[in-house]
Amino acid sequence: MSPDPSNTPHTSKSAASDPALAELERLRASIDNIDAALIHMLAERFRCTQEVGKLKARAHLPPADPSRETRQIERLRQLARDAHLDPDFAEKFLAFVIREVIRHHEAIAADARRTSKG
Numbered sequence: 001m002s003p004d005p006s007n008t009p010h011t012s013k014s015a016a017s018d019p020a021l022a023e024l025e026r027l028r029a030s031i032d033n034i035d036a037a038l039i040h041m042l043a044e045r046f047r048c049t050q051e052v053g054k055l056k057a058r059a060h061l062p063p064a065d066p067s068r069e070t071r072q073i074e075r076l077r078q079l080a081r082d083a084h085l086d087p088d089f090a091e092k093f094l095a096f097v098i099r100e101v102i103r104h105h106e107a108i109a110a111d112a113r114r115t116s117k118g
């Protein structure tokens with residue numbers, strides 16, 4: 001089934017006449033803005049990590065840096081606590097992103113090895 005592109009719930013009521021639906025629409029508009037910001041921030045982060053991947057391949061550095069990751073996890077857990085966000089969720093989210101970054105770095109390094117062999 002294709003997703004419904006509208007913010008309107010599947011009901012016969014309209015936001016104009018129902019304050020709850022108007023509030024729901026307002027909140028969903030904010031959620032859509034936040035989701036868009038998250039995607040743009042993630043794209044920017046991956047642009048940076050791709051550069052790191054190329055730099056590491058050139059300098060023959062390993063794709064992953066566990067000690068850097070440990071520091072990032074501690075920092076993000078503290079930021080999450082300060083922001084009243086579940087620190088376990090913040091850690092899982094970071095781990096998910098970093099796993100993808102390392103996969104990219106491994107691909108960049110493998111590509112560089114293939115290219116240098118000719």
Ligand SMILES: C=C(O[C@@H]1C=C(C(=O)O)C=C[C@H]1O)C(=O)O
Binds near residue numbers: 052066105
């Ligand atoms: C981006 C790097 O490479 C890897 C990915 C990281 C990340 O996505 O933040 C952190 C450490 C490394 O395992 C890095 O070393 O800085």
